[in-house]
Amino acid sequence: MSRELTPKAGQRPSKARVRQSFERAAPTYDSAADVQRRICGQLLQGLPGDATVGRLLDAGCGTGYAQALLQARFPAAQALALDLSAGMLQQITAACARLAGDLEHLPLVTASLDLYWSSLAVQWCELPNVLQEARRVLRVDGRLALASLGPQTFHELRHAFADVDQYRHTLGFHSVDEIRQMASAAGFAAVDVQESTETAHYADFKSLLHAVKAIGANQIGDGQRRSLMSRQTFLRAETAFETLRTAAGLPLTYDVITLYARA
Secondary structure: OOOOOOOOOOOOHHHHEEEEEHHHHOOHHHHOOHHHHHHHHHHHOOOEEEEOEEEEEEEEOOOOOHHHHHHHHHOOOOOEEEEEOOOOOOOOOOOOOEEEEEEEEEOOOOEEEEEEEOOOHHOOOOOHHHHHHHHHHEEEEEEEEEEEEEEOHHHHHHHHOOOOOOOEEOOOOOHHHHHHHHHHHOEEEEEEEEEEEEEEEOOOOHHHHHHHHHHOOOOOOOOOOOOOOHHHHHHHHHHHOOOOHHHHOEEEEEEEEEEEEHH
């Protein structure tokens, strides 16, 4: 019987490890980021059409894919792109101010933004701290648009390894209710939290694991494997994952949570 458990959101990987992982992933990120791009588009659609934005921040910008979307939507806005990884910032081709920094300690003055945008970055951080910082840097009536991941994210990986080893194989993620409560506690109003699902498909287990590594999502904090996976372990996990195969291939689920709010 499978003993798969959904990990609780707890201690995050160290900032040094997260930075290192994304430095390594910077050259390969865009080639494996189809789902991440779909989620960016989904997050943009939820922004109100009447929003007036003079200055915006893409927090945890990665290679800057969202910059083109945001600048097309708000062509008069001053655009800032911030990421923990200098390697990611170097991949940006859009015209914007680039900042190396931590979402929990933004290098920005209080009440300096009209839009705080972050897509699939805050799961690497302590979310209450991120939301407090976002609230601090937003002007009165400034907008928050944020996409993160929920507890069902990568549940297929947990299934595959459930009877194979005792290690953690995914991050712990916050639920919709937890995120809603954190946003309200940070001082946000008009909090709107929605949940949806995006699924990627892969031809085989090896390709799936390579894709996870290519987007830098292989740092999960305490409890992860620190040694190389043995051939036997790989084969057992592969066999378990194959029971989930669909006509489209091996599925990998992203439990997407979007948060919109007003400062």
